[in-house]
Amino acid sequence: MALMTGMLASYAQFPVLVGVDGSVRWAHFRTQRYTRPGEIVLHYTAGGVFENDVYYITKENERKISVHFVVAQDGRVLLVCPLDYTANHAGVWARNVSSIGIELCHPNDDAPYPEPQLAATVELCKTLCALFDIPVASIIGHREIVPTVCPRALDLDMVRAWVAGDQPQPEPQPKSSPIPISDSILKTNSE
Numbered sequence: 001m002a003l004m005t006g007m008l009a010s011y012a013q014f015p016v017l018v019g020v021d022g023s024v025r026w027a028h029f030r031t032q033r034y035t036r037p038g039e040i041v042l043h044y045t046a047g048g049v050f051e052n053d054v055y056y057i058t059k060e061n062e063r064k065i066s067v068h069f070v071v072a073q074d075g076r077v078l079l080v081c082p083l084d085y086t087a088n089h090a091g092v093w094a095r096n097v098s099s100i101g102i103e104l105c106h107p108n109d110d111a112p113y114p115e116p117q118l119a120a121t122v123e124l125c126k127t128l129c130a131l132f133d134i135p136v137a138s139i140i141g142h143r144e145i146v147p148t149v150c151p152r153a154l155d156l157d158m159v160r161a162w163v164a165g166d167q168p169q170p171e172p173q174p175k176s177s178p179i180p181i182s183d184s185i186l187k188t189n190s191e
């Protein structure tokens with residue numbers, strides 16, 4: 001695998017969590033890595049409220065879970081672990097090391113994912129595939145690695161088809177109504 005160089009510049013295109021003191025907040029559990037990520041692993045949070053899910057994923061937690069991106073139901077995307085760090089989400093450490101983890105905010109049920117969230121996820125996957133030369137076939141669901149229902153109702157073949165451009169994409173959030181990252185994240189995460 002190729003060593004990663006010049007990675008930091010790529011962060012600028014992703015929103016990050018900034019604390020009230022102005023510093024970037026990263027997920028608690030992360031380990032620096034030196035190889036290029038070669039796959040994307042999709043998850044659901046079993047929560048659904050963006051602010052709560054971000055708070056749980058980034059803070060020190062008993063399951064030592066972390067992830068790189070969180071995608072809200074309304075399509076907001078947040079980078080919570082630097083891409084040159086391994087996050088803990090795949091259930092198999094080697095797959096953590098080789099992957100970028102994305103959590104979709106979703107309750108613990110089989111309800112369909114909202115269109116703006118699917119659209120944002122597809123766009124994010126496209127960006128990451130281009131950035132790291134990741135093949136579409138390497139966009140996988142958590143349940144394709146270990147026995148789990150995660151990410152529930154997400155149709156992984158459809159996600160891959162959307163990213164590949166083989167199917168018309170879901171509708172994104174209208175550009176006329178940008179949704180800012182709410183202050184409540186900043187307050188809870190800076191505790």
Ligand SMILES: [Zn+2]
Nearest residue numbers: 043044142150
């Ligand atoms: Zn999962």
